[in-house]
Amino acid sequence: DADVTQTPRNRITKTGKRIMLECSQTKGHDRMYWYRQDPGLGLRLIYYSFDVKDINKGEISDGYSVSRQAQAKFSLSLESAIPNQTALYFCATSDLPGTDTGELFFGEGSRLTVL
Amino acid sequence: AQTVTQSQPEMSVQEAETVTLSCTYDTSESDYYLFWYKQPPSRQMILVIRQEAYKQQNATENRFSVNFQKAAKSFSLKISDSQLGDAAMYFCAYTSNSGYALNFGKGTSLLVTP
Numbered sequence: 637d638a639d640v641t642q643t644p645r646n647r648i649t650k651t652g653k654r655i656m657l658e659c660s661q662t663k664g665h666d667r668m669y670w671y672r673q674d675p676g677l678g679l680r681l682i683y684y685s686f687d688v689k690d691i692n693k694g695e696i697s698d699g700y701s702v703s704r705q706a707q708a709k710f711s712l713s714l715e716s717a718i719p720n721q722t723a724l725y726f727c728a729t730s731d732l733p734g735t736d737t738g739e740l741f742f743g744e745g746s747r748l749t750v751l
Numbered sequence: 752a753q754t755v756t757q758s759q760p761e762m763s764v765q766e767a768e769t770v771t772l773s774c775t776y777d778t779s780e781s782d783y784y785l786f787w788y789k790q791p792p793s794r795q796m797i798l799v800i801r802q803e804a805y806k807q808q809n810a811t812e813n814r815f816s817v818n819f820q821k822a823a824k825s826f827s828l829k830i831s832d833s834q835l836g837d838a839a840m841y842f843c844a845y846t847s848n849s850g851y852a853l854n855f856g857k858g859t860s861l862l863v864t865p
Contacts, residue, residue: 671855676858677857678857681852684852686851694852728796738786738846738848739786739801740786740796740844740853745795
């Protein structure tokens with residue numbers, strides 16, 4: 637099983653629908669992230685969390701919300717999806733500040749299409 | 752804010768040849784990490800190589816090596832003996848030791864031709 641698991645892997649939805657992308661990890665890391673990938677724009681940070689009680693906005697948080705249900709679970713919600721939220725979404729965890737390698741460990745991505 | 756710039760949207764290399772992907776970054780920090788991630792068509796993000804800024808020696812992982820120029824804030828990736836399986840999107844990324852997340856460049860798409 638993957639260390640960082642995202643569900644669903646692919647989703648097609650309609651404008652105005654509420655969507656939740658879920659992420660769970662078995663790496664025991666405190667830090668979790670949601671990134672969005674668009675062609676030509678790289679990966680951009682949506683939200684990040686350093687523990688269950690710590691949630692922070694990234695550079696493109698508008699239109700998104702998150703929930704850190706447990707150390708191992710971090711969900712991303714689109715309350716009312718719009719077409720320009722069509723993208724590939726990645727959940728990731730980090731071993732900072734533990735072993736201090738700074739590396740991100742990624743899930744397999746969730747491809748979201750909003751029609 | 753730290754920025755990461757990859758100036759080559761696309762690159763092409765023949766099998767068995769060597770290619771270098773460029774990356775520059777902007778930071779006022781002295782202690783940080785730099786990374787190259789590979790994203791093949793499977794869309795999985797795979798760590799290729801990592802460099803700690805305090806280390807002067809360039810990191811090497813098999814056919815992959817970096818040229819880390821701290822003063823110039825440059826971090827290029829060299830792929831030697833290119834293979835068809837190296838075809839992918841490559842992302843350069845930065846985080847400081849006091850930072851909260853990785854900042855990514857926009858990526859370089861590498862095509863490997865037979």
